[in-house]
Amino acid sequence: MKGFLSIILLSLTFLSCKNDTKNANYAYLGGEIINPTTNFIVLEKDDELIDTVKLDGRNRFIYKIENLNPGFYSFTHGGEFQMILLEPKDSLLLRLNTIEFDESLVFSGIGAKKNNYFINDFLEHESQEKYIFKICQLKPKNYIKHIDSINAIKTKRLEQFKKKNKPSKLFTKIAQANIDFDYYSHKEMYPFIHYGRDKVAILNTLPENFYSYRKNINYNDEFFSKYHNYKAFLRKNMSNMALQAHAKHSKGKPFRHKDLCYNLTRLNIIDSLVSNTTIKDELLYHFAIDYLSKNQNIEDNETLLKSYLEKSNDDKGKVIMERIIASINRLKTGEKMPEFIVTDYTANNHNISSIIKNNTVICFWSQSYYKHFNDSYKRINELKLKYPEINFIRINIDDYNLQRSKNILANHNYISNSEYKLENPVSTKENLAIYPVTKTFIVDKNTTIVSSNSNLFSLRFEKELLGLINR
Structure with a gap:
C-alpha cells in the first residue's frame, strides 16, 4: 500500500x-x-x-x-x-x-490532516457517549464541571491544531461547531438520561443559566442543515423544550415519552421555530415516525398523523407516513402475522408462516447499523440458551443481493439456519413498519402477533418471553 x-x-x-x-x-x-x-x-x-x-x-x-x-x-x-x-x-x-x-x-x-482530525474526533465522540450517560446521574453543578472540562480539552486541541497547521476558515467553522453542538447536546440530554423519574423536578434543579446558549441558536442554519451533529443537537433540543412546555400543562402527571400530548407539543415547537423546509421536514418526519412506530393506539396515531400532515411540506414523506400508519394498524396484538417471503442462505424462498413452527422471535438487521448487527447476534445466542423452547430468527433487510448479505455473515462467522434475507426489502419493510431496526416481533406457534414492537435489549423483553411461554 x-x-x-x-x-x-x-x-x-x-x-x-x-x-x-x-x-x-x-x-x-x-x-x-x-x-x-x-x-x-x-x-x-x-x-x-x-x-x-x-x-x-x-x-x-x-x-x-x-x-x-x-x-x-x-x-x-x-x-x-x-x-x-x-x-x-x-x-x-x-x-x-x-x-x-x-x-x-x-x-x-x-487534505489528510484535517480529515484525520475529524475521524479521530468522531471516534472519540462515540466512545465518550458512554461516559456522558454515566455522569448524567450527577447533580447539575457536578455534571456541568465534567462537561465543561471535556469542552475545554476539545477547545485546546483545536487551538493547537490551528496553530500548527493553519487550516482554512471552513475547517475552523466546522471543527468549532462540532465542539459547540456536542456541548449543547450534552446539556439538552441531561434531564432525559438522569435516572430520576420526575423529569419536571429535574428541570427545576437546573441553574437558571443552564440553557442560556439557546438564545444564540440558529434553527434555520442552511450551511449545517445536512450536518449530523447539528441535526442531532436539534432533536435533543426540541425534545427538551417540549418537555419543559409539556410540564406546564401536564398537571403533575409523570412524564412518559409516549404521551400524545408531549409528542404533539414537540411538533408544534418545530413548526413555530423552524422555517427552513429541509430542516423542518426532517425533524417532523423523525419524531412523527418515531412515535407512530411505537404506538398501537389507533386514535392517537390518527391525531398525531393529522398534526404531521398539516405542518410538513414533504409530499413524499407524507405518502410514506400514511402507508406506515396503515401497516401499523394492521400489526396489532392478536392479529395474524402478515405473509412475506424470506430467502435462506442456500437460496431457497419461504413464506414466513412456513418457518414458524412454535413460539418465535423475529428480529432484523442492516449493515448500515453495524453495532446492532453484532450486538443482536450475541444477544440472540444468549437468549437461545435461556429459552430453548422459543425459535429465534434474524432477517437482513438491506436492498442488495443474497451473496453480499451472505458474505457479511460469513466474514463474522454468523451463518446459521436461523438467518434469512427479505426477498422484497422495500415493500416488506413498509408493510411491517420496520422502524427502527431494533423493532422485534414476537409471535406464537399459530403466527398470531403477541407483540409487534418489542426490543431485544429492553428490560421488559424477557418478561414478554416468559409471558408467552406461560400462556
Missing part, C-alpha cells in the same frame, strides 16, 4: 500543479478498500449523488471531482458511510478495512 500511495501522491501532485494554471476548483479522492463487500464506492454531497466509482482489480480507486463545492462529502461502501471534508486542490487518499470500518479509516495526501 505504501508504494501505491507514493505513486498516487506523486501523480496527483503532478496533476494538481498542471491544473494550477487552469481551473483550480477541483479535488482528487482515491484509496484502497480492504475486504470490500461491493466493487464500488458511492460519492455524494448533501444527499445528492455525484458518482458511483468502481474499484479496480486490486480494490483501489481514484476519482477527480470537477467544479468542487467545498464542504463535507460522504462516501459509502457496503452500507456504511463516512464524511470527508474536501476543499480546492485537495488530493486525498483513504484506506479502510470494512470489518472495522470507522476504526480502520486513515487518510494521507493533501
Whole structure:
C-alpha cells in the first residue's frame, strides 16, 4: 500500500500543479478498500449523488471531482458511510478495512490532516457517549464541571491544531461547531438520561443559566442543515423544550415519552421555530415516525398523523407516513402475522408462516447499523440458551443481493439456519413498519402477533418471553 500511495501522491501532485494554471476548483479522492463487500464506492454531497466509482482489480480507486463545492462529502461502501471534508486542490487518499470500518479509516495526501482530525474526533465522540450517560446521574453543578472540562480539552486541541497547521476558515467553522453542538447536546440530554423519574423536578434543579446558549441558536442554519451533529443537537433540543412546555400543562402527571400530548407539543415547537423546509421536514418526519412506530393506539396515531400532515411540506414523506400508519394498524396484538417471503442462505424462498413452527422471535438487521448487527447476534445466542423452547430468527433487510448479505455473515462467522434475507426489502419493510431496526416481533406457534414492537435489549423483553411461554 505504501508504494501505491507514493505513486498516487506523486501523480496527483503532478496533476494538481498542471491544473494550477487552469481551473483550480477541483479535488482528487482515491484509496484502497480492504475486504470490500461491493466493487464500488458511492460519492455524494448533501444527499445528492455525484458518482458511483468502481474499484479496480486490486480494490483501489481514484476519482477527480470537477467544479468542487467545498464542504463535507460522504462516501459509502457496503452500507456504511463516512464524511470527508474536501476543499480546492485537495488530493486525498483513504484506506479502510470494512470489518472495522470507522476504526480502520486513515487518510494521507493533501487534505489528510484535517480529515484525520475529524475521524479521530468522531471516534472519540462515540466512545465518550458512554461516559456522558454515566455522569448524567450527577447533580447539575457536578455534571456541568465534567462537561465543561471535556469542552475545554476539545477547545485546546483545536487551538493547537490551528496553530500548527493553519487550516482554512471552513475547517475552523466546522471543527468549532462540532465542539459547540456536542456541548449543547450534552446539556439538552441531561434531564432525559438522569435516572430520576420526575423529569419536571429535574428541570427545576437546573441553574437558571443552564440553557442560556439557546438564545444564540440558529434553527434555520442552511450551511449545517445536512450536518449530523447539528441535526442531532436539534432533536435533543426540541425534545427538551417540549418537555419543559409539556410540564406546564401536564398537571403533575409523570412524564412518559409516549404521551400524545408531549409528542404533539414537540411538533408544534418545530413548526413555530423552524422555517427552513429541509430542516423542518426532517425533524417532523423523525419524531412523527418515531412515535407512530411505537404506538398501537389507533386514535392517537390518527391525531398525531393529522398534526404531521398539516405542518410538513414533504409530499413524499407524507405518502410514506400514511402507508406506515396503515401497516401499523394492521400489526396489532392478536392479529395474524402478515405473509412475506424470506430467502435462506442456500437460496431457497419461504413464506414466513412456513418457518414458524412454535413460539418465535423475529428480529432484523442492516449493515448500515453495524453495532446492532453484532450486538443482536450475541444477544440472540444468549437468549437461545435461556429459552430453548422459543425459535429465534434474524432477517437482513438491506436492498442488495443474497451473496453480499451472505458474505457479511460469513466474514463474522454468523451463518446459521436461523438467518434469512427479505426477498422484497422495500415493500416488506413498509408493510411491517420496520422502524427502527431494533423493532422485534414476537409471535406464537399459530403466527398470531403477541407483540409487534418489542426490543431485544429492553428490560421488559424477557418478561414478554416468559409471558408467552406461560400462556
